[in-house]
Amino acid sequence: MKSIKDHFMFILPLLAVLIGIEFVLIFNRITTSYEQKLKNDYAILVSSKKELTTPFLRSIDSKIDSVTKINRNRIASEVIKGVEKDNIETILKNMPQFYRVHLTDYVGLDRLKKVKKELMSINGVLSVETFYQSYESRYSLFSLIKNSLNIFITILFVVSLLLIVKQMEVWQLGHKNRMRIMEIFGAPLMLRSGVLFKMAFIDAIIATILNLIIFMYIKTNGEHIDSVKFLKDNSGLLFQLSDLFIWIITSLVIVFISVLFVAFKTSEDNNDF
Amino acid sequence: MASVIRAENLTLAYDNGKHPIIVNANFSIGQGEFIFITGPSGSGKSTLLKSMYGQLKPNKGKLNVGGHDMSKISNHQLLQLRRNLGIVFQDYKLINEWTVEKNVVLPLIITGYSMDVQKVQAEKLLAHVKLSEHKDKYPMELSGGEQQRVGVARALSKNPFLILADEPTGNLDEFSSGVVWDLLENACDQLNATVLVVTHKIPTIFNINYRHFIIENGGVHEVH
Numbered sequence: 001m002k003s004i005k006d007h008f009m010f011i012l013p014l015l016a017v018l019i020g021i022e023f024v025l026i027f028n029r030i031t032t033s034y035e036q037k038l039k040n041d042y043a044i045l046v047s048s049k050k051e052l053t054t055p056f057l058r059s060i061d062s063k064i065d066s067v068t069k070i071n072r073n074r075i076a077s078e079v080i081k082g083v084e085k086d087n088i089e090t091i092l093k094n095m096p097q098f099y100r101v102h103l104t105d106y107v108g109l110d111r112l113k114k115v116k117k118e119l120m121s122i123n124g125v126l127s128v129e130t131f132y133q134s135y136e137s138r139y140s141l142f143s144l145i146k147n148s149l150n151i152f153i154t155i156l157f158v159v160s161l162l163l164i165v166k167q168m169e170v171w172q173l174g175h176k177n178r179m180r181i182m183e184i185f186g187a188p189l190m191l192r193s194g195v196l197f198k199m200a201f202i203d204a205i206i207a208t209i210l211n212l213i214i215f216m217y218i219k220t221n222g223e224h225i226d227s228v229k230f231l232k233d234n235s236g237l238l239f240q241l242s243d244l245f246i247w248i249i250t251s252l253v254i255v256f257i258s259v260l261f262v263a264f265k266t267s268e269d270n271n272d273f
Numbered sequence: 274m275a276s277v278i279r280a281e282n283l284t285l286a287y288d289n290g291k292h293p294i295i296v297n298a299n300f301s302i303g304q305g306e307f308i309f310i311t312g313p314s315g316s317g318k319s320t321l322l323k324s325m326y327g328q329l330k331p332n333k334g335k336l337n338v339g340g341h342d343m344s345k346i347s348n349h350q351l352l353q354l355r356r357n358l359g360i361v362f363q364d365y366k367l368i369n370e371w372t373v374e375k376n377v378v379l380p381l382i383i384t385g386y387s388m389d390v391q392k393v394q395a396e397k398l399l400a401h402v403k404l405s406e407h408k409d410k411y412p413m414e415l416s417g418g419e420q421q422r423v424g425v426a427r428a429l430s431k432n433p434f435l436i437l438a439d440e441p442t443g444n445l446d447e448f449s450s451g452v453v454w455d456l457l458e459n460a461c462d463q464l465n466a467t468v469l470v471v472t473h474k475i476p477t478i479f480n481i482n483y484r485h486f487i488i489e490n491g492g493v494h495e496v497h
Contacts, residue, residue, distance in 0.1 A: 178368045184326065185427075186355030187383040 007203055009170065013163035014207040014254060018247050020156045022215055022239070025246065027149055029237040031142075035106045038138065043100040044115070045131075050124025052099050061118045063103050063111065070098040096126050109136055164258060171196060172262045179266045193263040200259050204251035211247055215239040277435055277467045278302040278325060280493070282334035285317065285324050290332045294320045296491035297334065302484075304434070305465040307458065309475050312488035318471040321488065322439050325469070326358055327351040339434060356384055359428030359466070361457075363440035365420045367412040373423050374399065374408040380431040398426040402456060418449025425456045429464070436460055438470045451478060 046052065046067075057064045076095060080088045103115070112130055119128045175196060182192045190197075219238040279301045286293040294317035302308055312318050323329040325338050327346060336343040341354055359380075367376050375382070377398050378391040386394075399405045402422040404415075412420050421441060428436055438457060442450035454476060461468045475485065485496040 178370065181366050181368055182379070182383065184328070184355065184360060184366070185380050185383055186352040186358075188352055191383060 006167075006170065006174070007199070007206070009167045010164065010200065010203045010258075011207045011210070013160040013167065014204060014251060015210055016156055016160040016163075017254065018207055018211040018250065019214070020153045020160065021246060021250055022211065022243060023149070024153055025240075025243050026238060027146075027153075031146055033237060034142070038142070039103060039106045042106070042131075042135065043102050044119070045129040046099040046101055046119055046125060047096040047127050048099060048122070048125045049096050050122065051097065052101075052122075052125075057101065057119075060122065061115050063105070063107055063115055065102045065104040067102070068100045070100055072098055106139070106142075109139060164254065168258050168262050171258075172265055175262065176266045179263065183267060189260075189263050189267070192266075193259050196259045196262060197255070200255040201252075204248075204255045208244070208247050208251055212239075212244065215243075275304055276301045276337070277304050277306075277339060278469070279337045280334065281336075283324075283331055283336050283493075284333035285320050285329060286332045287320075293332070293491060295324075295488070295493060298493035300486060300493055300495065302467060302469065304467055305461065306467050307461045307483045308467070308469045309483055309485045310469065310471045310488065310493075311473060311475060311485065314473065316488040317491065318473075318488055319439050321493070322437050322469070322471050325435075325437055326355055326360055356380060357431065357433055357435075359431070359433035359436040359460075361421070361424050361428045361436065361438040361441045361453075363443040365412070365417075365424045367420055367423055367427075369412050371411070372408065373404060373410050373412065373415070376412065376423055377426045378430055379427055380433075384431065394430055398430055401429075402426045403452075416449075418445050418452065421445055421449065421453055422456070425453055425460075429456075429460055432464050433466055436466050436468045438468065440472055441470065442472070442476070450476065454478060 052067050052069075054064075054067050057067050072095065075098070076092055079095070080091060083091060101119070107115070109132075112132070112135060116128050116130050119125055178195075179192045216239060280298050283295060283298040284293060285295040298321075310318055310321065320329060324331060324336055324343060327338075327343060331344050339354055339357065341350055346354070368379070371379075374395045378386075378395045381391045381394060395408065396405070399408050402425060404419060404422055404426070407415060407419065412423065415423065421444070425441070428438075436457065441457065442453050445453065457468050457470065460466050486493050487496050488494075
């Protein structure tokens with residue numbers, strides 16, 4: 001019973017760390033995808049007397065990705081309604097061109113202001129509309145969600161690592177007598193820590209398998225869970241095989257550091273033995 | 274006779290030299306000798322023994338054990354040296370989660386002997402200390418005297434060149450003490466091992482005059 005408890009006291013915080021890591025991976029994929037969507041849907045509207053081209057605008061600001069000319073026939077048809085035929089040509093001649101400017105990524109608000117300023121400084125540009133208000137509200141919401149989750153995951157990490165350290169102290173108490181005796185009789189560090197390595201390695205595998213079960217369940221049954229319904233069309237953003245390697249490597253690193261910590265701590269205390 | 278242990282102006286102290294326990298000790302112990310070190314409580318008997326298995330480094334002077342300068346010995350060399358020592362403790366220091374049989378062959382496990390060799394050696398040693406029937410028991414199921422016999426069997430399991438015994442009969446009754454002294458004396462005679470026993474009083478059962486050192490006021494003096 002005590003042994004099962006000992007195992008769970010290591011498996012649970014390790015599982016929490018792995019869940020945290022998977023959340024970071026998933027959230028990074030989601031934010032990247034969402035950022036891409038926001039970026040694709042967003043464009044700055046520019047009216048200019050001068051012809052604007054993508055290479056020219058890119059040379060002005062590296063954040064500018066592309067520029068497309070808006071067909072002004074519809075706008076013109078509204079303007080020339082009821083105008084005498086002789087004047088239509090003059091109106092069309094003096095009417096500016098309209099452009100949609102796409103950015104390379106979903107930039108921050110300050111950066112957006114800088115882009116606007118640079119566009120306005122181009123000779124011939126009459127006006128630049130960044131739709132700042134809607135951009136700001138979307139960007140703020142996006143930043144809030146991103147930062148909240150990062151804070152939550154950081155807290156989860158710290159608490160889990162503290163629990164692991166606590167469990168290491170329990171291990172040290174439970175194994176120090178055996179490890180100290182083995183050291184006195186000349187056992188090298190790896191042999192003295194063999195039992196701990198075996199135990200921690202098994203725990204790491206169990207934690208990884210449990211994590212795999214949790215995220216495979218979410219991936220395959222996500223559409224039935226309200227909170228992850230939004231991902232049903234993007235299930236590829238959930239668990240990916242490469243994540244498994246990241247979990248295994250993380251678990252093994254934590255196991256290795258934990259056991260060595262116990263072994264060195266026991267060895268240091270051996271002078272009082 | 275080649276020295277197994279040689280101390281030259283050896284000083285041992287705790288707290289970075291602030292509390293000297295042994296001061297300027299000089300002695301030499303040869304192969305196959307049986308040695309007693311006595312002295313009042315707190316005189317530094319166990320401290321001296323600890324320095325011989327590298328638990329404590331000399332603060333000044335030299336201590337050579339089995340050809341190793343204990344001031345300069347590396348961690349790797351220290352582990353190698355310890356694998357060739359037999360150490361017996363007053364509080365037995367057995368691994369409670371291991372059976373008697375496994376405890377006895379701990380030095381063989383550490384050295385990497387095969388399971389077959391471990392089994393044969395365990396049977397032989399447990400028969401020698403008359404504990405064959407207890408091989409599958411755990412230390413806590415044995416009496417103090419029996420636990421100390423397991424401790425002696427463990428010390429003998431690799432035919433060590435040096436056996437260090439720290440108050441080996443300190444917690445035992447007269448009968449069990451007699452058994453332990455016999456085992457240590459036999460190890461010295463039959464294995465030609467050097468046996469160094471730290472005790473507060475030499476037991477009366479010894480009718481041979483072994484070399485005897487006394488620790489007093491930090492000095493180690495041979496009693497003639």
